[in-house]
Amino acid sequence: MKPKQYLLWMLAAAAVSISFSACKPKGAGSAMAGNAAQRTYVPPGQYDEFYNFVSGGFSGQMSVYGLPSGRLFRVIPVFSVDPEKGWGFSEETKPMLETSHGFIPWDDLHHIEASFTDGMADGKWMFANSNNTPRLARIDLTTYRTAEIIEIPNTGGNHCSPFTTENSEYVIAATRFSVPPDGPGGDVPISSYKENFKGHISFVSVDKETGEFDIAFQLKTPGLNFDLSSAGKGKSNGWLFLSCYNSEQAHTLLEVSASQNDKDFILAINWKKAEEYFKAGKGTKQAVRYAHNKYNEETHSATSEIKTDVTVLDLADFEDLAYLIPCPKSPHGTDVNPTGEYIIGSGKLAALIPVFSFDKLQNAIANKDFEAELYSGIPVVKYESALYGEVEKPGLGPLHTEFDDKGNAYTSFFVSSEVVKWNIEKLEVIDRQPTYYSVGHLMVAGGNTKKPFGKYLVAYNKITKDRFLPTGPELCHAAQLFDISGEKMELLLDFPTIGEPHYAQAVPADLIKDNSLKIYDINANSHPYIAKGESEARVERNGNTVHVYLTTIRSHFTPDNIEGIQLGDEVLFHVTNIEQDWDMPHGFAIKGAGNSELLVMPGETQTLKWIPDRTGIFPMYCTDFCSALHQEMSGYVRVSAKGSNVPLTFSTGTSQAAAGE
Numbered sequence: 077m078k079p080k081q082y083l084l085w086m087l088a089a090a091a092v093s094i095s096f097s098a099c100k101p102k103g104a105g106s107a108m109a110g111n112a113a114q115r116t117y118v119p120p121g122q123y124d125e126f127y128n129f130v131s132g133g134f135s136g137q138m139s140v141y142g143l144p145s146g147r148l149f150r151v152i153p154v155f156s157v158d159p160e161k162g163w164g165f166s167e168e169t170k171p172m173l174e175t176s177h178g179f180i181p182w183d184d185l186h187h188i189e190a191s192f193t194d195g196m197a198d199g200k201w202m203f204a205n206s207n208n209t210p211r212l213a214r215i216d217l218t219t220y221r222t223a224e225i226i227e228i229p230n231t232g233g234n235h236c237s238p239f240t241t242e243n244s245e246y247v248i249a250a251t252r253f254s255v256p257p258d259g260p261g262g263d264v265p266i267s268s269y270k271e272n273f274k275g276h277i278s279f280v281s282v283d284k285e286t287g288e289f290d291i292a293f294q295l296k297t298p299g300l301n302f303d304l305s306s307a308g309k310g311k312s313n314g315w316l317f318l319s320c321y322n323s324e325q326a327h328t329l330l331e332v333s334a335s336q337n338d339k340d341f342i343l344a345i346n347w348k349k350a351e352e353y354f355k356a357g358k359g360t361k362q363a364v365r366y367a368h369n370k371y372n373e374e375t376h377s378a379t380s381e382i383k384t385d386v387t388v389l390d391l392a393d394f395e396d397l398a399y400l401i402p403c404p405k406s407p408h409g410t411d412v413n414p415t416g417e418y419i420i421g422s423g424k425l426a427a428l429i430p431v432f433s434f435d436k437l438q439n440a441i442a443n444k445d446f447e448a449e450l451y452s453g454i455p456v457v458k459y460e461s462a463l464y465g466e467v468e469k470p471g472l473g474p475l476h477t478e479f480d481d482k483g484n485a486y487t488s489f490f491v492s493s494e495v496v497k498w499n500i501e502k503l504e505v506i507d508r509q510p511t512y513y514s515v516g517h518l519m520v521a522g523g524n525t526k527k528p529f530g531k532y533l534v535a536y537n538k539i540t541k542d543r544f545l546p547t548g549p550e551l552c553h554a555a556q557l558f559d560i561s562g563e564k565m566e567l568l569l570d571f572p573t574i575g576e577p578h579y580a581q582a583v584p585a586d587l588i589k590d591n592s593l594k595i596y597d598i599n600a601n602s603h604p605y606i607a608k609g610e611s612e613a614r615v616e617r618n619g620n621t622v623h624v625y626l627t628t629i630r631s632h633f634t635p636d637n638i639e640g641i642q643l644g645d646e647v648l649f650h651v652t653n654i655e656q657d658w659d660m661p662h663g664f665a666i667k668g669a670g671n672s673e674l675l676v677m678p679g680e681t682q683t684l685k686w687i688p689d690r691t692g693i694f695p696m697y698c699t700d701f702c703s704a705l706h707q708e709m710s711g712y713v714r715v716s717a718k719g720s721n722v723p724l725t726f727s728t729g730t731s732q733a734a735a736g737e
C-alpha cells in the first residue's frame with residue numbers, strides 16, 4: 077500500500093471505530109433469532125452438544141465451554157500457573173514451565189487445533205501455541221490437563237502455530253518474527269535484517285499412540301514474518317500454506333514499512349517432499365538448546381529435559397519445496413476449504429478476498445508459470461495463474477475464514493466488525509451479520525476439517541463495550557454464537573470468555589465425553605513419595621529436609637499433628653489422595669506457604685514445599701469442600717527453634733509415633 081492509500085485506510089478504520097462506539101452496527105437485532113433463548117437453553121441436568129475449546133490469549137490458558145449454552149466447564153492452565161489447581165505451584169508440575177530461559181510461568185496462547193485422523197478431529201488431544209517464548213503444548217482430552225510442552229528453537233514468537241496435518245503426522249509451528257538462528261552468531265546489527273534474519277518452520281511429529289512430540293526437522297526460510305497457516309487436506313494433503321507479511325523485510329515501524337508492497341505472499345510448501353529429503357538424510361544438524369517437558373501419569377510428575385540439536389533444511393538448497401503466491405495487503409489468515417481445492421487469503425488491509433485454486437497452483441508450478449524469483453531463489457507464481465477468483469467488496473479487513481458442509485465460507489472482518497457468509501464456487505456474498513465488536517477469529521464446529529458439522533459458528537470478539545455490565549476499565553472479551561444451519565446466520569447468544577480468545581475448536585460431546593478420566597488408579601501410582609494408605613503415612617527427616625507422607629480421605633489428614641519441625645527446615649508435604657471415587661479431590665494448604673494450594677485428585681500424589689519463617693503453631697487444612705465435615709479436615713504443625721530438642725513426631729487421633737530418621 078502506498079503511504080497515501082495507507083492514510084486513507086487509517087481514516088476509514090478510524091471512522092468505523094468512531095461509529096461503532098457511538099451506535100450499534102446497522103441491522104442490530106434484526107439477525108437475532110426470536111426464539112434464541114430456547115435454542116441455546118440446555119435444561120438443568122442435560123448436556124451440551126459440543127465441547128468448545130477456546131484459547132485464553134494472554135491468560136496463557138485454554139478454556140472449555142459447552143455449545144450451545146456457552147457454559148464454562150473448565151479452565152486448563154497451559155503456559156500459565158493456576159492457583160485453583162496448584163498447576164505450576166506443586167513441585168510435580170513446575171518442570172512443565174521450564175524453558176531454555178528458565179522457569180516461565182506465562183505466555184500468550186493464540187491458537188488451538190485438534191489432533192486429526194483422516195482430516196477429522198479424533199478427540200485425543202488439543203494442541204496449542206505460545207506466542208512469546210516459543211512453545212507448543214499438547215492437552216490430553218482424558219485428563220483435561222497439559223501433558224507435554226516442547227520449546228521451539230530458532231524461532232522468535234511462535235504465532236504461526238499449531239497447525240495439524242491430515243493425520244497428525246506433524247504439528248507445524250512457524251516463526252512470527254524472523255531472527256538470526258539460535259547460537260552465538262545472533263549478535264548482529266538489527267539493520268542487517270536482510271542478510272542475517274531467517275525464518276524457521278518446525279515439523280513436530282506426534283506419536284500415534286502416546287501423542288509424544290519430537291521436532292523432526294525445520295525448514296529455514298528467508299527473513300519473513302509468518303502469521304498463520306493451514307495444512308492441505310484431501311487433494312492438497314502434503315502441502316502447507318503459510319501467510320507471510322513483511323515481504324519488505326523491514327525492521328522498524330512495521331505499521332508503515334511492512335505495508336508498502338501491494339501484495340505480500342502465501343508461502344506454499346510441499347511438506348511431503350521436505351519429509352522425503354529429511355528421511356534421505358538431507359539437512360544439517362545445528363546445535364541449539366530447547367526444553368522438552370512431559371507429564372507422567374504414573375509418577376504424577378513432570379520432567380524437563382534440555383535437547384541440544386535440530387536438523388535444518390535450508391530452502392535455498394532445494395528447488396522444489398517452496399513457492400510464493402502473491403496475496404493482497406498483509407495477509408493474516410490462510411485457510412483451506414474442506415475439499416482441499418481452495419486456499420483463502422485474508423489481507424488485513426484488503427477490501428477483497430482472493431481465492432486460490434490448488435489445481436491451478438499445481439499447473440502453474442508444472443509449467444513454471446513464474447513472475448520472478450525472490451529471496452535468492454524462491455519462485456513467485458503469477459497471481460492470476462494461482463487465482464480461482466476474488467470475492468468483491470466483502471467487507472473491510474478480512475482476518476479468518478471457516479467453512480460449512482454446504483460449500484460456503486465464513487470470513488471475519490475486524491474493521492467492519494462483521495461475519496460474512498459467501499459461496500466459494502460462485503464467489504458471491506450470501507449474508508452478513510454484525511458482531512459486537514471487532515471480531516478476530518471465528519470458528520465453525522468442525523470448520524477446519526474435511527466434514528464440517530456446520531451447525532454453529534462462534535465469533536470471538538475483541539471489544540464488548542455496552543454488551544455486558546461494566547467492570548471497570550477492562551471489559552470482558554466475548555464470544556457470540558450464531559446458528560448457521562439456514563441461509564441467513566442467526567445470532568443466538570453472547571457469552572464472556574477467559575482472557576482474549578483467538579482460535580478455538582469444537583468437538584461433538586459424544587466423541588469424547590465417555591473418555592473422560594474419573595480417577596487415577598492408586599495401585600498404578602508410582603510416585604516416589606506416595607503413601608498408599610494411612611498405615612504408610614509418616615514423617616521423615618533427611619538433614620534439613622522433612623518429607624511428610626500425608627494421606628487425605630473424607631474427612632481427615634493422616635498425620636494431622638506434626639511436631640519437631642525446626643526453623644531452617646524445608647518441609648515437603650507429599651499429599652496422596654487415597655479416595656477412589658469420581659469428583660472427590662481434596663485440597664491442601666498451610667499458613668505462610670509461598671505458593672498456592674494443592675488440589676489433589678483421587679489416586680494422585682502432589683507435593684507442596686513449605687519453608688517456615690517463624691516458630692509457632694501452623695494450621696493446615698483442606699481447601700475443597702469435600703464433605704459435611706470438610707471444615708474439620710485440618711491439622712497442626714509445630715515449628716520450633718533451630719537445634720530445639722522437641723522430637724520429630726506425628727500422629728492422627730491419639731496414637732503418637734516417633735518419626736523415622
Ligand code: K7E
Nearest residue numbers: 186475516517578579
Ligand atoms: Cu488472534 Cu490468530 Cu493471533 Cu487473528 S490471531 S485475531
Ligand code: CUA
Nearest residue numbers: 698700702706
Ligand atoms: Cu477434604 Cu475438604
